[in-house]
Amino acid sequence: MIHSKGYWQIFSLFGIFLLLGSFSVQAADNRFKKATIAYNDGEYQLAIEGFESLARDGLSSALLYNLANSYAQNGQTGMAILNYERAARLAPGDSDIRGNLELLRKERTLFQEEQTVSQRFIRLLGLDLWTILATAGFILFATCLLFPVTPRLKTTTRRLVAAASVLVIMASVMGIAGQYHHYHDAVVVGGDAKLRLSPFASAAASGSIQEGRLLTPVKVHNNYTLIKDESGRSGWLDNDEFMFIAY
Amino acid sequence: MKNKKSFQYLLALLFLLTIIPSLHAEVTATASLSVKSFPVDRMAKLIVTLQGQRSATIDMLVVDGLRFHPRGQSARMDYVNGAYSSSVTSLFHVEASHEGSFTIPPITIKSKEGMVTTLPIHFEVVKATAQPTVQSSSSGSGVTTRLRTGDAAEVAFLRVTPTKTSSYSGEVVPVQIQIYFRDGIQANLNSLPQLRGEGFVLQQLRREPHRSREMVGNSSYSVLTWVSALSGIKEGTHTLSMELDATLLLRQQQRVQRPRGMFGDPFFDDSFFNSFFGSYREKEVKVASPKLEMTVLSLPETGKPDTFSGAIGDFRLQVKAIPLEISKGDPVTLTMTVSGVGNFDRVQVPQLQKQKGWKSYSPSSEFLKDGNVNRGKKVFEQALVAKESNLTEVPAVAFSYFDPESGTYKELVSAPIPIDMQEVEVAEQSVPVPRQAAISSGKEAVQTAPEKVEQLLPGLAPLQLDAGQMNKQLEPLFAKKWFQVFCAVLLLAICGALFITIRKARFAGNPQLQRQKSMKQLLEKREREIEEHLQAADSRGFLVSSRTAIQEQLGLLWNTEAAAITLADLQKRLPQDSVLCTIFNAADESAYSGQELDEQQMLEFATSLKKELTNL
Numbered sequence: 001m002i003h004s005k006g007y008w009q010i011f012s013l014f015g016i017f018l019l020l021g022s023f024s025v026q027a028a029d030n031r032f033k034k035a036t037i038a039y040n041d042g043e044y045q046l047a048i049e050g051f052e053s054l055a056r057d058g059l060s061s062a063l064l065y066n067l068a069n070s071y072a073q074n075g076q077t078g079m080a081i082l083n084y085e086r087a088a089r090l091a092p093g094d095s096d097i098r099g100n101l102e103l104l105r106k107e108r109t110l111f112q113e114e115q116t117v118s119q120r121f122i123r124l125l126g127l128d129l130w131t132i133l134a135t136a137g138f139i140l141f142a143t144c145l146l147f148p149v150t151p152r153l154k155t156t157t158r159r160l161v162a163a164a165s166v167l168v169i170m171a172s173v174m175g176i177a178g179q180y181h182h183y184h185d186a187v188v189v190g191g192d193a194k195l196r197l198s199p200f201a202s203a204a205a206s207g208s209i210q211e212g213r214l215l216t217p218v219k220v221h222n223n224y225t226l227i228k229d230e231s232g233r234s235g236w237l238d239n240d241e242f243m244f245i246a247y
Numbered sequence: 248m249k250n251k252k253s254f255q256y257l258l259a260l261l262f263l264l265t266i267i268p269s270l271h272a273e274v275t276a277t278a279s280l281s282v283k284s285f286p287v288d289r290m291a292k293l294i295v296t297l298q299g300q301r302s303a304t305i306d307m308l309v310v311d312g313l314r315f316h317p318r319g320q321s322a323r324m325d326y327v328n329g330a331y332s333s334s335v336t337s338l339f340h341v342e343a344s345h346e347g348s349f350t351i352p353p354i355t356i357k358s359k360e361g362m363v364t365t366l367p368i369h370f371e372v373v374k375a376t377a378q379p380t381v382q383s384s385s386s387g388s389g390v391t392t393r394l395r396t397g398d399a400a401e402v403a404f405l406r407v408t409p410t411k412t413s414s415y416s417g418e419v420v421p422v423q424i425q426i427y428f429r430d431g432i433q434a435n436l437n438s439l440p441q442l443r444g445e446g447f448v449l450q451q452l453r454r455e456p457h458r459s460r461e462m463v464g465n466s467s468y469s470v471l472t473w474v475s476a477l478s479g480i481k482e483g484t485h486t487l488s489m490e491l492d493a494t495l496l497l498r499q500q501q502r503v504q505r506p507r508g509m510f511g512d513p514f515f516d517d518s519f520f521n522s523f524f525g526s527y528r529e530k531e532v533k534v535a536s537p538k539l540e541m542t543v544l545s546l547p548e549t550g551k552p553d554t555f556s557g558a559i560g561d562f563r564l565q566v567k568a569i570p571l572e573i574s575k576g577d578p579v580t581l582t583m584t585v586s587g588v589g590n591f592d593r594v595q596v597p598q599l600q601k602q603k604g605w606k607s608y609s610p611s612s613e614f615l616k617d618g619n620v621n622r623g624k625k626v627f628e629q630a631l632v633a634k635e636s637n638l639t640e641v642p643a644v645a646f647s648y649f650d651p652e653s654g655t656y657k658e659l660v661s662a663p664i665p666i667d668m669q670e671v672e673v674a675e676q677s678v679p680v681p682r683q684a685a686i687s688s689g690k691e692a693v694q695t696a697p698e699k700v701e702q703l704l705p706g707l708a709p710l711q712l713d714a715g716q717m718n719k720q721l722e723p724l725f726a727k728k729w730f731q732v733f734c735a736v737l738l739l740a741i742c743g744a745l746f747i748t749i750r751k752a753r754f755a756g757n758p759q760l761q762r763q764k765s766m767k768q769l770l771e772k773r774e775r776e777i778e779e780h781l782q783a784a785d786s787r788g789f790l791v792s793s794r795t796a797i798q799e800q801l802g803l804l805w806n807t808e809a810a811a812i813t814l815a816d817l818q819k820r821l822p823q824d825s826v827l828c829t830i831f832n833a834a835d836e837s838a839y840s841g842q843e844l845d846e847q848q849m850l851e852f853a854t855s856l857k858k859e860l861t862n863l
Contacts, residue, residue, distance in 0.1 A: 032714045039710055042702070058717030066710045073703050086721055096708040103706050128724040139737065146744040176725075183723065246721050 028054060036066065044074035061091035069100065077108050078189030078211040078243075085187060085214075085245045092126030110212045113230050122178030130179060134172030141165035186227070186242040188213045193242070195235030199224030206235045215242060274299040276356050278365035280341065287346050288375035290316075293339040295365060297356050301333045304357040308339075313349055316340040343372035403428045405440065405536040407489050409477060413542040415651050418559040419476045419590040419621040420541075424452070426491055426534060427461070427468040437492035437531075440473060446485035446543055450476045450620060476620040478590065479543030489536040494529050546649055550656045554598045558648035560589015560621065564597060566661035568631075568641045574669045575636040583610075583644055583661075586624035596627045597646035600660070604635040605642065633668065640665045762803050769799045770860055777853055786843040793856055794834035797827050800860050826855040 035050025051067035068083035084101040091097060105112065115123070125133065144162040194205040199221040209215070215227040215237070224236040274297065281292035293315065297303040301322045308315050318338040343349060348371055353364040409422040424440045442449040456471040477487075546559075565584040573579055583597045596610045610629035617623040631641065640663040647658040724730050754760050773796035780789035795809075797817070802809030805820070814835055817828045830852050836842045844852065 028714065028717075036710050036712065054714070059721060060715040060717050062711040062713060062715040063717075069707055069710055072707060075703055089721060090718070096711070100707050104704065107704060131724045131730075135734070135737075142741045142744070146741065146748055180723075246723075 028057065032063070032066075035070075039066070039070050039073070042073075044070050048074060048076075059086070059090070061087045061094060061097070064090065065094070065097050065100075068097075072100070072104050076189075077104065077110075078187055078191075080104055081110070081212040081214075082187040082189060082243050082245060085185075089126060089245065092129065105212070108210075108212055110210060112214075118174075119178070122175050125175055127176065127179040127183060130172050130175035134169055134176060137165045137168035137172060141169065182216070183246055184244060185214055185216050186244045188215060188237075188242050190238070190241035193237060195227075195233070195237060196224070197235065199226070199236040201238075203236065207233070209233075209235075209237065209241075217244075274358055274360045274363055276354070276363040276365045278351070278354050278368055280351070280368050280370055282370070284371040284373055285343075286375050287343055287372050290340045290342045291370070293341050293351065293368075295337045295339070295354055295356070296334055297336075297358060297363065298334045300335055300358040300360065302358070303335045303337070305337055306355050306357075308351065308354060310349065310351060312344045312347070313351070314342045314344070316342065346372050346374055348372075402432055402495065403434065403493065403532065403534050405489055405491055405534045407440075407487075407536045407539055409539070409541065412540060413544065414477075414479050415544045415546055415559055415649065416479050416482055417546070417557050417590055417593060418651050419450075419478050421620055422449075422475055422477050424473045424475065424489060424536075426456075426471045426493075427463065428471075430460075430467040430469060432469075433496035435494045435496075436471070437494060440489045440491045440536075442477075442487060443490055443535075444485055444487035446481040446483060447477045447479050447487055447541060450478070474620060477541070479541070482543045482545045484540060484542045487539045487541055491534045493532050493534055495532055496529060547654070547656075552645075552647035552656055552658050554645050554658065555647045555649070555656060556595035557593035558585075558589060558591075558595070558646075559593070559651055560587055560648060561650060561652070562587035562589060562594070562646070562648050562659065564644075564646050564659040564661055566597070566644055566664065568664045568666070571664070572667040572669060573633055575633050577633060579631045579633065579641060579666070581629045581631055581641060581644070583627040583629070583646075584624050585627070585646055588619075588622045589648065590621065591623060591625050594625050594646075594648075596629065597644040597659075597661070599631075599642050599644055601642040604633065604638045606632040606634050608632075633666075636668055638666065638668055766800055766803050766863070769803070770796065773799065774857060777856070781849055781853055784846055784849075786845075786849060787837055787841075789849050789853075790830075790834035790837045790844065793830050793852065796856065796860060797831055800863055801827075804863055826852075826859050830856055 031050055031054055035047045035054070038044075038050060039047035047070040048067065051063060051070060054063055055067060064083045064087035068080045068087060071077075071080035071083060081101065081104060084097055084104070087097045088094070088101065104110075141162050144158045144165065188209050188211050191211050193209045193211065195207050195209055196203040197206050209229060213229055215229045218226040218228055218234070220226075220239075221236070223239050225239055225242070226234065227237045227242070228234040276295065276297045278293065278295045281294070285291045295305060303320075316339060318340055320335060320337045322335045323333065341351075348369065351368040351370075353367055355362055355364050404427050406425045406427065407422060408425070409420050411420060414420045426436075426440070428434045439452045452473045452475050456473045459470045459472065461468050461470045479485075563586050565586070566581065568579050568581050570577075570579065585591075585594050585597070591614050596612065599605070599607060608630040610627045612625055612627045614625045615623050643661050643663045645658055645660045647656060649655075650657050725734075754764075773792055776792040777789060777796070780786075780792055798809040798812045801807075801812055801817070805812075814828065814831050817825070817831050821828055833842070833844065833852070837844075
């Protein structure tokens with residue numbers, strides 16, 4: 001009797017958790033839908049607030065993509081590109097993300113430097129996919145050399161598969177290295193960002209950097225970061241003028 | 248097969264029959280001079296031909312006032328209409344030290360058939376022609392010679408001909424650049440003509456120039472022509488020139504460059520003879536044009552239209568729009584063609600006079616060249632979307648430019664293009680797609696009340712309906728804990744597998760280890776049997792198992808057949824007081840005489856046997 005009561009309590013508790021969870025999911029869905037409707041009605045600021053509040057609880061490529069669209073329609077190019085880049089990290093193969101990002105860059109004349117063959121190769125897959133590919137290659141390599149799966153599999157065949165695995169590993173490591181090199185990149189979100197010659201507010205400006213430009217931070221000093229943009233230009237930028245893609 | 252061989256013999260015979268008469272052909276020698284008269288500063292070609300032979304030796308000629316420069320010898324074999332003939336030709340350049348009448352005496356030629364002589368040759372050497380004025384001031388390197396031009400008698404010169412010497416800033420001035428090489432000069436171009444001087448930029452030149460021939464004075468020249476354009480970028484008067492790097496192939500022993508065509512003999516103008524008889528050296532030269540004064544004028548500020556984008560020249564504007572029957576929200580493609588002569592790189596898209604009621608998009612542009620450097624047309628295509636339903640025309644567009652001929656700004660304004668706006672039923676136009684119905688593979692068509700929503704970027708792909716799986720943060724896979732644990736487990740598994748594989752490989756390649764393992768396994772097996780016999784107090788079984796154990800262990804140790812080991816072997820190879828011999832002996836006696844052991848003896852034997860066999 002006591003046992004049956006105990007089970008009942010556990011089941012009740014589990015049920016409450018499930019119920020609360022489903023309420024939470026439903027509430028998030030409702031907020032997501034509300035933000036989407038706001039976007040469709042042209043209330044972009046409202047849509048941004050809705051998607052941003054959801055993003056505080058968790059991230060997904062769809063959420064970041066919708067947020068980026070909202071920012072783009074609201075004229076906040078920097079924030080839009082930042083969120084497209086974040087969405088692309090979660091879903092590197094999503095054509096909508098890539099397409100909107102390209103369109104926005106074109107509209108805002110944020111033309112990128114032409115990519116080399118190696119850069120294009122690195123961008124074939126995202127960081128996670130390169131990691132998975134490297135791991136798979138490593139497992140295959142180890143399996144081929146250490147575990148003769150079937151006696152019928154000849155040594156030559158196993159060695160060929162192992163060599164192919166090594167090639168896959170090498171390519172993946174190159175991909176990972178290339179992707180990781182830009183993992184800590186940032187996007188200019190300030191509308192009138194100025195590059196300075198030294199990390200002080202009183203320092204002379206060496207030029208301005210367009211909102212939405214990608215940049216690579218080099219080092220930090222107080223509230224300023226030495227950055228390098230896509231064209232190789234460098235200077236000190238106020239930390240409030242840019243945001244990191246990864247966070 | 249036989250027929251084929253016979254045919255080959257027949258051919259060989261025929262060939263010999265035709266060759267043999269030629270071997271006895273008459274040997275004759277001729278000598279001829281390319282010209283009967285030549286200036287003292289030039290040379291003539293002396294050709295000595297020996298017919299009927301394929302080799303010959305000519306005695307070097309010695310004539311007062313003349314120098315003979317051998318230029319080589321060539322042999323020739325002909326087979327015409329069944330007649331075979333051979334000849335050998337020697338070429339000399341004849342140079343005179345002074346004017347006057349000269350005679351080349353008969354030339355003696357030694358051949359296999361003996362000696363033959365030519366007829367004497369009479370000729371005149373006249374006064375020297377005007378000396379070419381090659382300004383070969385060294386450019387400093389000592390290797391490259393600078394050839395400044397202007398003189399038609401030079402070996403090579405560069406001529407720059409702009410259409411005008413005064414232009415406005417940004418105006419395109421067509422220019423013709425011509426490099427002249429006197430006939431007979433072989434030259435390789437090492438660079439394209441390069442502009443020297445400030446204030447102007449030169450449009451990129453085509454790699455392949457136009458080739459022609461031209462007479463300058465009395466000399467014939469090969470001419471390479473580039474047509475390009477100069478564009479003034481800095482106001483003021485500038486001194487310009489052009490330079491070009493070339494390598495000239497010059498005759499080794501000439502005092503100055505001489506054209507091969509001076510001999511007047513087209514036969515020897517053949518490139519074969521030039522390369523065969525010629526002895527050349529390469530000379531790096533820098534050919535420069537005469538200096539050119541060019542003025543860049545500033546554009547007037549007065550009368551400059553707001554739409555002026557820097558276009559200078561003479562232009563026309565054509566505008567057309569399609570379709571002309573539209574509804575509100577429909578796009579119209581406006582094609583604007585600016586054609587004429589001028590700096591098309593500064594020609595920007597014509598501006599709409601009125602934008603009200605229209606939404607315009609960024610135009611595309613394409614420049615179509617019309618043969619000349621500054622002539623062509625630039626076509627702009629711009630999409631316009633009607634935002635209102637009461638529009639009646641596509642607005643006029645304006646394009647302004649500066650006319651350098653008149654020195655004034657001009658503005659071209661197109662006429663508005665009438666359009667037919669068609670009414671669209673509200674029901675068709677603004678029926679929103681229900682959100683639930685519009686869901687298609689996670690995407691939502693953003694069509695709700697389009698007339699009210701002003702999108703900054705209408706081309707964006709629609710929102711996604713499903714938020715998808717949420718992550719806490721944007722961390723890469725390798726930074727996630729579960730992935731790190733997975734990788735660690737994977738590495739451990741691989742290390743374990745590697746350890747086992749290495750151990751197996753070691754065991755497979757080590758017979759001692761294999762034997763030790765076998766001995767251990769067999770011993771364990773026999774120990775179990777002995778234990779069973781011991782418990783059953785089966786003396787005979789105990790002794791049989793003990794003997795088998797001894798044989799197996801020693802067999803593996805001595806690498807012999809276990810069953811073949813006897814007491815004699817043990818006594819021979821083991822110490823005399825070995826327990827193994829005692830047990831083996833007891834086992835033999837039991838087998839032959841039926842002698843049995845008591846329990847105490849069996850226990851002692853079992854303990855000793857285990858100890859001895861383990862220590863083997």
